[in-house]
Amino acid sequence: MNLQTKRINTANACVTATLLTKDMESKLNKIATKISKNIKLDGFRKGKVPLNVIKSRYKENIEQDAQKEAVQEILSEALKELNIEPKEIIGDPIITKFDKKENSIDLEIKISLNPDFKLDNVPECIPEVKLKKITEKEIEIRLEEVAKSKTPLIEAKKDKKLSKGNIANINFEGFIDNKAFEGGKAENFDLLIGSNQFMPGFEDALIGMKTGEEKEINVDFPQDYHSKDLAGKPATFKVKLNKIQVKETPKIDDNLVKSLLPQEKQPTLELLKEKIKEQLELESKTKIYNEELKGKVIENLDKSFKFDLPDLIIEQEMDLLFRNALNTIEEKELEILKSDTKKAQQKRETFREQAEKSVKITFIINALSKQEKISVEDNEVLQTIYYESMMNGQNPKDTIDYYQKNNLLPAMKMAMIEDKILSHLLDKKLNNSNQTPKPEKKAKKTKDKAE
Structure with missing residues (x-):
């Protein structure tokens, strides 16, 4: 041999x-x-x-x-x-x-092979974290919203005009080219005006209607609507407003405070406001992290780290990105790529830079997860999928089965680990910046003895 x-x-x-x-x-x-x-x-x-x-x-x-x-x-x-x-x-x-x-x-x-690199310069990649200060007005607004959510609905008077924030109980039926379409009809449907639950323009067209009034509303289905048969098409909805429901004026009293702080021995309005402030601070921090800082951390890590990457793993990532892209391109381009191997290879090659970045970040995140002892258990992944599918009105079991059959659980787990690590790094930066340095002790002045 x-x-x-x-x-x-x-x-x-x-x-x-x-x-x-x-x-x-x-x-x-x-x-x-x-x-x-x-x-x-x-x-x-x-x-x-x-x-x-x-x-x-x-x-x-x-x-x-x-x-x-x-x-x-x-x-x-x-x-x-x-x-x-x-x-x-x-x-x-x-x-x-x-x-x-x-x-x-x-x-x-x-x-x-596993690339060899050190994590020494990670702290330099973490941007400054500046959080928004929560104002008293914001606390009051949230307190009123919470109180309102606990307040029962009452039916409005017949002469009231429907407005934003009201709940409209409606009958409706949708038509395209004067023909009713499947799934476009409902009776006694409760719709919160301003929730954007329906397609753009539908809820706005209801504003100003009174109980018992009927109306025709013309709207267009969004181009990216989940049903291809309806996407982008103009539709007419015949709507009848059965009743309007509104919230009673919320009362902020001891009963409300006790209901919102059931585990506290001495629930007070001040304590409730403090809890609301903490929640608003967490929401603000999460928003800043997700919309601004996490992306910056990824970009900084990509630019700051230079190390060899395994070619075979990059090729696999390119294949994955290319296959995913094929699901989104137009039919005409797809037919060209199927018939022309050279053009298909050229299209695949356009994903090399993205693949290299993805593979590099994955190695960095894996190394950080070991260093910082951060992990995600399999049951956490399943719980997250379950919760998200419930929020989206999907069947959790079907969603989990889809992830398992298509081997998507490892990618989901990796994404959750990455999210945890980025939050951890930003929290460390925030905590370090909030620590007030101790003042240095001044050295005692000594006079030289003159002989």
């Missing part, structure tokens, strides 16, 4: 080898002998089947096993030469060349 190894960089290695046919023949005989001891064929006693019969009957399986054994031996020897521990390898080595000749087989195997 002629073996050559090459360490391309810290994350990639290549192995080339030539397997002689005579060496392979001995492996074939050994595997065939092992099979013959246990196999029983008609006309032969158990263990007495000739090797040539075994090799002929099970030729394909024997060759595959022999080749697999030979490749394992090559890899084992190559790792020794390269001084690589098996735990350093990422994924399975890929055979990129398997060229059968008359007396030999030429092999090329590529190996991906």
Whole structure:
């Protein structure tokens, strides 16, 4: 066996080898002998089947096993030469060349390795965290909203005009080209005006109606509407307003405070306001983290870290990005890519930079998760999917089954770990900036003694 190894960089290695046919023949005989001891064929006693019969009957399986054994031996020897521990390898080595000749087989195997880098400059990648100060007015507004949510609904007077914040009980039926469409009809449907639950323009058109009034509303379905049969089409809805429900004027009293702080021994309005302030601060921080700072952290990590990336992992990520893109492109372009291999390769290549960034960030996040001892349990992932599907009006079991069947749980878990780590890094930055440094003690002045 002629073996050559090459360490391309810290994350990639290549192995080339030539397997002689005579060496392979001995492996074939050994595997065939092992099979013959246990196999029983008609006309032969158990263990007495000739090797040539075994090799002929099970030729394909024997060759595959022999080749697999030979490749394992090559890899084992190559790792020794390269001084690589098996735990350093990422994924399975890929055979990129398997060229059968008359007396030999030429092999090329590529190996991906965990890249080597340090996390020393991570703190420099975390931007300053400046949180918005919660005002008394914001606390009062939230307190009123909470009180309002606890206040029962009452039916408005017949002459009241529907306005934002009211709940409209309506009958409606939708038509496209004067034909009713499936799913476009309901009776006694409660709609909170201003919730944007319906398509744009529908709720605004209801404002000003009175109880018992009927109206036709013309709106367009959004271009990205989930039903392709309706997306982008103009529709007419015939609507009848059955009744208007409004909230009573909320009362902020001891009963409300006690209902909102059931576990407190001495619930007070001041304590309730403090709790509301804490909630508003958390909401504000979460919004700033998600909309501004986490993206900056990712960009800074990408720019600050330079290390070798495993080529095979980048290629896999490019394949994934390319496949996902195929689901969103127009039918015409898709047909071109299917018929033109060169253009398909060019399209796939456009995802290289994105793939490299994604792979790099994944390695950094993995290293940080170990350093900071941050993890996400499998049950946390399932609970998150369950909760999100419930919020979106979907069947949680169906959603979880979809994630499992399409092997999406690992990606979901990785995204949750990344989110946890980014929040952790930003919290550390925030806490450090909030710590008031202790004043340095002034050195005592001493006078030089004059002799």
